Amino acid sequence: MRTxxxxxxxxxxxxLVSAQSQAQLNLMPMPSSVQVGTxxxxxxxxFGVDVTGFHDASLDSEIERxxxxxxxxxxxxxxxxxxxxxxxxxxxxxxxxxxxxxGEDESYELTVSDSGAxxxxxxxxxxxxxxxxxxxxxxxxxTGFAVPAVTIKDxxxxxxxxxxxxxxxxxxxxxxxxxxxDGMAAVKxxxxxxxxxxxxxFRAVSKKFPKLTGMGSEGMFYTQDEIRExxxxxxxxxxxxxxxxxxxxxxxxxxxxxxxxxxxxxxxxLADGGIAPxxxxxxxxxxxxxxxxxxxxxxxxxxxxxHIGGDEVDxxxxxxxxxxxAFKQAHGMKNDQDLQAYFNRRLEKIVVKNHKITxxxxxxxxxxxxxxxxxxxxxxxxxxxxxxxxxxxxLLSYGYYLDLMWPAARHYAVDPMSGDxxxxxxxxxxxxxxxxxxxxxxxxxxxxxDSHIWPRNAVIAERLWSPQNVTDVASMYAxxxxxxxxxxxxxxxxxxxxxxxxxxTAGDADISALRVxxxxxxxxxxxxxxxxxxxxxxxxxxxxxxxxDAVYPESDTAREFAGLVQAFLQSSATDQAAxxxxxxxxTLWRDNDARLHPLLDQSFLLQEDEPLSQNLSxxxxxxxAALDYIDKAQPAPDAWKTQQLTLIEQAKxxxxxxxxxxxxxxxxxxxxxxxxx
Numbered sequence: 001m002r003t004x005x006x007x008x009x010x011x012x013x014x015x016l017v018s019a020q021s022q023a024q025l026n027l028m029p030m031p032s033s034v035q036v037g038t039x040x041x042x043x044x045x046x047f048g049v050d051v052t053g054f055h056d057a058s059l060d061s062e063i064e065r066x067x068x069x070x071x072x073x074x075x076x077x078x079x080x081x082x083x084x085x086x087x088x089x090x091x092x093x094x095x096x097x098x099x100x101x102x103g104e105d106e107s108y109e110l111t112v113s114d115s116g117a118x119x120x121x122x123x124x125x126x127x128x129x130x131x132x133x134x135x136x137x138x139x140x141x142x143t144g145f146a147v148p149a150v151t152i153k154d155x156x157x158x159x160x161x162x163x164x165x166x167x168x169x170x171x172x173x174x175x176x177x178x179x180x181x182d183g184m185a186a187v188k189x190x191x192x193x194x195x196x197x198x199x200x201x202f203r204a205v206s207k208k209f210p211k212l213t214g215m216g217s218e219g220m221f222y223t224q225d226e227i228r229e230x231x232x233x234x235x236x237x238x239x240x241x242x243x244x245x246x247x248x249x250x251x252x253x254x255x256x257x258x259x260x261x262x263x264x265x266x267x268x269x270l271a272d273g274g275i276a277p278x279x280x281x282x283x284x285x286x287x288x289x290x291x292x293x294x295x296x297x298x299x300x301x302x303x304x305x306x307h308i309g310g311d312e313v314d315x316x317x318x319x320x321x322x323x324x325x326a327f328k329q330a331h332g333m334k335n336d337q338d339l340q341a342y343f344n345r346r347l348e349k350i351v352v353k354n355h356k357i358t359x360x361x362x363x364x365x366x367x368x369x370x371x372x373x374x375x376x377x378x379x380x381x382x383x384x385x386x387x388x389x390x391x392x393x394x395l396l397s398y399g400y401y402l403d404l405m406w407p408a409a410r411h412y413a414v415d416p417m418s419g420d421x422x423x424x425x426x427x428x429x430x431x432x433x434x435x436x437x438x439x440x441x442x443x444x445x446x447x448x449x450d451s452h453i454w455p456r457n458a459v460i461a462e463r464l465w466s467p468q469n470v471t472d473v474a475s476m477y478a479x480x481x482x483x484x485x486x487x488x489x490x491x492x493x494x495x496x497x498x499x500x501x502x503x504x505t506a507g508d509a510d511i512s513a514l515r516v517x518x519x520x521x522x523x524x525x526x527x528x529x530x531x532x533x534x535x536x537x538x539x540x541x542x543x544x545x546x547x548x549d550a551v552y553p554e555s556d557t558a559r560e561f562a563g564l565v566q567a568f569l570q571s572s573a574t575d576q577a578a579x580x581x582x583x584x585x586x587t588l589w590r591d592n593d594a595r596l597h598p599l600l601d602q603s604f605l606l607q608e609d610e611p612l613s614q615n616l617s618x619x620x621x622x623x624x625a626a627l628d629y630i631d632k633a634q635p636a637p638d639a640w641k642t643q644q645l646t647l648i649e650q651a652k653x654x655x656x657x658x659x660x661x662x663x664x665x666x667x668x669x670x671x672x673x674x675x676x677x
Contacts, residue, residue, distance in 0.1 A: 024036060024148075025136075025137065025148070025150070025479075026136060026139075026478075026479045026482035026483065027133060027136050027137070027479065028136070028187060028458050028459075028461070028462050028476075028479045028480065028482075028483045029187060029188055029458075029461055029462035029464075029465035029466045029470075030462060030466045030467075030470045030479075031133065031152045031153070031154035031466070032153065032154050032155060032157075032466065032467050033152065033153040033154065034150060034151075034152050035150065035151040035152075036148065036149070036150055037112075037113065037148075037149030037150060037151065038149055039113065039114035039148075039149045040114060040141065040146040040147060040148050040149060041087065041112050041113065041114055041115075041116065041117055041146060041147045041148075041149065042143070042144055042145070042146050043070070043074060043076070043087075043138055043144070043145040043146055043147060044076070044144065044145075045076055045077065045078060045079070046087070047070070047076075047078050047087045047088070048078070048085075048086040048087055048088070049063050049066070049067065049086055049087070049088045049089075049090060050086035050088070050089045050090070051063070051089075051090050051091070051092075052089060052090070052091045053091040053092050053093055054092040054093060054094050054095060054123070054124070055092075056095060056124075058096070058124055058236065059090075059092065059124045059127065061236060062124060062127060062128055062131065062236075063090070063131075066131045066134075066135070069135060069489065069490070070135060070138065072489050073135065073138060073486070073489050074138065074145045076145070085116075086116070087116055087117060088116070088117045088118070088119065088134070089116065089117070089118045089119070090118075090119045090120075090127055091118070091119070091120045091121075092120075092121050092122070092123050092124050092126070092127050093121075093122050093123065094122065094123055095123060095124070096123040096124050096125045099235075099302045099303070099304075100125070100190075100235060100238070100239075100240045100303075101304065102159050102160060102240075102304065102305070102433070103159040104123075104125055104159075105121075105122045105123060105125065105126060105155075106125050106126050106129050106155060106156055106188075106190070106238070107121065107122065107126050107129075107153075107154065107155035108120065108121040108126035108127065108129050108130035108133075108152075108154055108155075109121070109130075109151075109152065109153050109154070110130050110133055110134060110150070110151075110152040110154075111150075111151050111152075112134075112137070112147050112148065112149050112150050112151075113149050114149060117134065117147065119131065119134065125238050128185065128237065128238045129154065129188050129238070130152075130154070132185065132186055132187075132188060133152060133154065134147065135186075135486070136482075136483070136486065137150065156188065156190075156464070156465045157464065157465055157466060157467060157468065158416065158432075158433060158434030158435065158464045158465070159190075159433055159434060160190070160191055160395055160433040160434035160435070160436075160464075161188065161189045161190050161191065161434050161435070161436075161461060161464040161465060162189060162190070162191030162192065162193050162242070162395070162434070162435070162436035162437070163180075163184055163189055163191070163192060163193065163436060163437045163438070163439065163453070163457060163460075164193035164194075164195055164244075164397070164436050164437065164438040164439065164440075165177065165180065165192065165193070165194065165195065165439050165441075165449075166195040166198065166438075166439060166440045166441040167194070167195065167196060167201075167203050167441065168195060168196065168197055168198035168199070168200050168201040168202070168203060168253070168441065169198065169200045169201070169440065169441035169442050169540055170441040170442075170444055170445055170446075170540065171201065171203065171217075171220035171221075172441070172444075172446055172449060173446055174222065174226050174229065174230060176446045176449060176450075177192075177230060178230065178233055179450070179490060179491045179492050179493075180449075180450065180453060180492070181230070181233060181234050181237055181239055182237065182490045182491065182492070183450075183453070183454055183457070183487050183490055183492050184237075184239055184457075184461075185237035185238060185239060186483075186486070186487060186490060187457070187458045187461035187462070187465075187483070188461060188465050189239065189457075189461050189464075190238055190239055190240060191239065191240045191241075191242055191436065192234055192239050192240070192241045192242070193242050193244060193307065193436055193438075194230075194241055194242065194243050194244065195244045195246070195440075196222075196243055196244060196245060197212075197244075197245045197246055197250075197251070197253055197254070198246055198250045198251075198252075198253065199250055199251070199252035199253060199270070199272065199276065200252075200253065200270050200272070200540050201216065201217050201218065201220065201221075201253050201270060202216035202217050202221070202253040202254060203217060203220070203221045203222055204221065204222055204224075204227060204243070204245075204297070204300075205221055205222065205223050205224055205227075206293060206296055206297070207224070207296065208292050208293065208296050209257070209258065209289070209292070209293060210257075211256070211257025211258060212253075212254060212257055212258070214257060215256040215257035216253035216254060216255075216256045216257055216270070217253070218270065224300055227300055227301075228300070231301065231302065240303045240305075241301060241303055242301075242303050242305045242306070242307055242359065243297060243301045243303075243306065243307060244307035244308075244309055244359075245293075245297065245307070245308065245309065246308075246309030246310075246311070247279055247290075247308055247309055247310070247343075247347070248278045248279035248281060248310075248313055248340065248343050249276060249278045249279075249309070249310075249311070249312055249313035249314055250276070250309055250311070250312065251277065251278060251279055252268055252269075252270065252276070252277050253270060254279070255268040255277060256268050256269070256270070258289070260283075260285065261279050261280065261286055261289060262277050262278070262279065262280060262317070263277065263278050263279065263280040263281075263317035263318055263321050263324060264277060264317040264320065264321060270540075271537060271540075272537030272538055272540070275314060275316045275317060276312075276314035276316075277314075277317055278313055278314060278315070278317050278318060279343070280321075280324065281318075281324075281339055281340070281342060281343035281346075282323065282324050282327040287346050287347075287350065290347065290350055291350050291353075294306070294350050294351060294354055294356075295353075295354055298351075298354035298355070298356055304355075304356060304357055305356065305357050305358075305359050305374065306351050306354075306356040306357070306358060306359065307358075307359040307360065307376075308344070308347055308348075308351070308358055308359070308360050308364070309360065309361060310340070310344060310360035310361050310363050310364040311360075311361035311362065311363050311378065312363070313336070313340055313363065315336035315339075318336055318339060319336070324339070327339075337363075337366070340363065340364075340366075341366035341368050341369065344360065344364050344366065344369060345368060345369060348369065348370065348373060352372075357372055357373075357374065358372070358373045358374070359373070359374040359375075359376060359395075360373060360374075360375065360376065361375075361376050361377075361378060362375060362376070362377050362378055362379050362383050365383070365386070365387055365390070365392065367390070371390075371391040371392055373392060373393075374392070374393045374394065374395060374433065375387040375392045375393070375394045375395070376394070376395045376397055376436065377394055377395065377396050377397060377398055378397050378398055378401075378438075379398055380398040380399070380419065381396065381398070381416070381418060381419035381420050381421040381422075382419065382420045384396050384398075384416065384420070384421055384432060385419070385420035385421045385423070385424055385428075386420075387431075388421070388424055388428040388429070388431040388432060389424070389428060391431070392431065393431045393432075393433050394431060394432050394433065395432075395433055395434060395435055395436055396414075396416040396421075396432070396434075396435035396436075397435060397436050397437070397438050398414070399411060399413075399414030400414065400435055400436065400437040400438060400460050401437075401438045401440070402437055402438060402439045402452055402453055402456060402457060402553075403438065403439055403440045403441075403442070403443065403444075403452065404525060404526050404527070405452075405522065405523045405524070405525050405526075405553040405554075406456075406525065406553070407456075407553075407554045407559070408455070408456045408459045408476065408477070408480060408554060409459075409473050409476070409477075411437075411456060411459055411460050411463075412459040412460075412462075412463060412471070412473065412476055413471075414463070415463060415468060416432050416434065416435050416463075416464070417429065417432065417468065434464050435460070435463075435464055437453075437457050437460045437461075439452060439453050442538055442540075443529060443544060443549070444544070445544050445549075447493075447497055447500075447501065447544075448497055448501065448544065448549055448550065450492045450493045450494040450497060451493070451494040451495070451497050451498060451552060451553070452553060453494070454484065454487055454492055454494040455480050455481075455483055455484035455487060455494065456553065456554065458480060458483050458484075458487075459476055459480060462476070477559075481556070497550075498518070498550050498551065498552065499511075501545070501549065501550035502514055502515065502518060502547075502550055504545060504605075505545070505546075505547065505550070505603055505605040505606050506599055506603060506606070507602075507603065509599050509602070510599075511599075512595075513592050513595040513596035513599065514596060514599060514606070516588060516589065516592045516596070517592065517596060517609070517612060517613055517616060518547065518550065518551050519555060519556075519557040519558075520555055520557050520558050520561075520589070520616065520660060520661055520662050521547070521551055521555065521612060521658040521659060521660055521661060522551065522552070522553060522554060522555050522558075522658065522659050522661050523548050523551060523553060523657060523658060523659070524548075524654050524657050524658070524659060525659075528654070529548070529657055545605060546605055546608070546656065546657075547605070547606065547609050547656065547658065548656060548657040548658055551658065555661045557585075558661030558662050558665075559661075561582070561585055561662055561665055562662075562664065562665040564578045564581050564582050564585075564665075565578075565582060565665035565666075565668055565669060566665075566668075568582060569668060569669075569672055573630050573631075573672070579627065582623070582627065582669075583624065583627060585620075586620040586621075586623045586624045586627070587620070587624065588620075589616050589617065589619070589620035589662070590617050590620035590621045590624060591617075592613065592616065592617060592620075593613045593614055593616065593617035594617075596613050597610075597613070600613060608655075608656040609655070609656050609658070611655045611656075612655045612656065612658055612660060615647075615650065615651040615655070615660055616660060616662070618647055618651070619647065619648075619651055619660065619662060619663065619666045620662075620666075622644045622647060622648075622666060622669075622670060623662075623665075623666040623669050623670075625640075625644075625673075626644075626666075626669040626670045626672065626673035627669065627673070629673035629674075630669075630672060630673050635673070635674055635675065636670070636673040636674045638674070641670060641671075641673075641674040644670045645667070645670065648663060648666070648667045648670070651663045
């Protein structure tokens with residue numbers, strides 16, 4: 001309300017320029033203000049960096065990493081000779097916090113002209129963010145590598161922009177985590193939520209309670225030195241590390257070594273199935289154990305926040321335990337939610353005693369808990385808004401679950417401030433700290449986790465960094481493709497891993513036809529892959545080496561084909577260029593089954609995909625026939641249309657956990673051919 005009219009005008013102009021710039025610059029996240037100038041700054045072997053203002057070893061390391069990446073990106077070795085005029089000048093006013101804090105200033109300004117560039121920031125954290133933007137600006141031109149002339153003023157919309165990586169269901173080695181931290185830094189995320197324990201594994205060594213990993217990890221865990229190593233690695237890249245130890249539910253792995261913590265009798269294994277056990281909230285020994293454990297972990301993890309989980313507690317063990325039922329009755333507890341609130345109150349006091357702030361999932365929200373707790377919502381903006389109305393800070397993860405295999409556009413459409421959150425008062429809106437994407441690990445391995453996270457995670461990063469009105473989907477996909485290529489320079493394998501996995505299924509055979517099929521399929525969405533297990537337990541020791549494990553969560557080929565069909569039909573079938581490309585794709589797909597069939601027969605890993613290949617060929621033939629009817633300006637016969645729509649319905653059904661993503665646009669062609677005059 002106090003904003004001056006002149007400031008409003010400046011902001012509106014900045015946002016307009018930013019929107020116009022999206023088509024010109026492959027930046028993600030899109031900065032809050034971009035002004036495009038004229039000319040460009042050449043990037044040659046004489047490229048050099050100079051630092052003015054604050055300077056320390058950490059900033060030197062940032063610049064060294066920047067130079068290494070710029071060299072890798074351009075293929076140019078850089079060295080500055082004494083007396084060389086620097087190409088990029090960096091200025092920071094003061095040091096960053098030794099332990100990164102929520103809300104620490106990440107703003108920066110970047111000015112590029114044809115004679116040089118200047119990056120200024122309050123501290124090296126802002127410098128980090130600005131250097132990532134500079135790297136994204138580097139492009140190849142007819143005269144060499146260059147950076148376009150721009151003036152950028154940038155700061156994040158939300159202070160908490162995180163990603164959860166679950167390492168319990170499938171263990172993820174340190175080197176894989178590091179390259180994903182690099183990816184997070186590249187798109188300006190700043191929190192790694194490290195989900196370290198769940199039913200299937202306990203992954204962080206406790207020296208006070210060594211049987212947590214000694215019996216609950218199957219030998220796959222992180223030593224405390226490795227944990228410190230990752231924390232330091234992340235800190236150097238402007239990323240906080242928040243640990244999660246899930247309790248009182250999702251805690252089976254705790255009980256292999258310490259069965260006395262459980263609410264029911266064992267013996268316990270890491271295998272899924274049966275009643276999900278939970279900690280006993282009524283025993284004082286439980287809290288004595290947790291006091292020692294949390295004190296140890298609080299010293300290991302320097303961040304101010306500590307995640308206690310708290311979600312999806314199965315109360316069946318509590319209900320079946322007479323002593324727990326007697327405790328509930330004696331304390332006037334009406335249900336299991338009251339019992340969990342009692343547990344959380346006790347737990348929160350332990351966390352506070354160790355100078356940490358508690359974070360928990362939706363289910364921890366209870367009027368009896370102090371307002372200092374941060375509620376992470378997996379249920380949606382409604383629960384996020386409900387928490388804010390009660391005075392609790394919150395994070396949104398609903399809509400950002402990468403493991404659901406949603407397309408980038410669907411994640412992009414979710415905003416922490418939309419829905420019920422949009423109705424909050426200004427003071428309540430300040431309680432929404434941001435959000436986190438989530439990569440749960442039921443169906444990932446170190447081999448394919450990158451492709452399940454990237455590049456889609458970049459659009460969530462943009463939603464949490466950029467102004468709320470940066471929503472153009474076409475621009476997003478264009479920029480996402482460029483960012484995806486850049487991420488591979490960091491060492492991420494989201495594109496290359498698919499090639500290796502497809503080669504595994506084919507042996508030494510030519511995989512060109514297999515790639516054609518893989519390009520137009522996607523894994524089933526949400527948790528529909530669980531249907532393959534008939535709702536039974538997942539075999540977490542099973543191989544993840546099928547086509548469903550190799551393909552991308554989103555098919556760019558199918559999305560682009562759908563766009564061509566839409567453009568063709570919207571032109572009343574007059575767009576000849578679009579039709580030519582449609583025909584070329586349909587012809588390729590029609591003929592592909594004959595090429596692929598020998599490979600499907602000889603590989604046990606591919607035999608289940610044979611119906612997919614056949615359906616692709618049949619669909620493509622139907623699409624070509626529909627185009628012929630449209631070109632002849634005569635309606636397709638009703639009998640033919642009925643036959644093809646039967647094929648469509650068959651092709652819509654998942655095969656081997658995969659969906660053919662060209663079904664809908666081919667159906668549109670069939671419908672158009674039957675109605676065409």
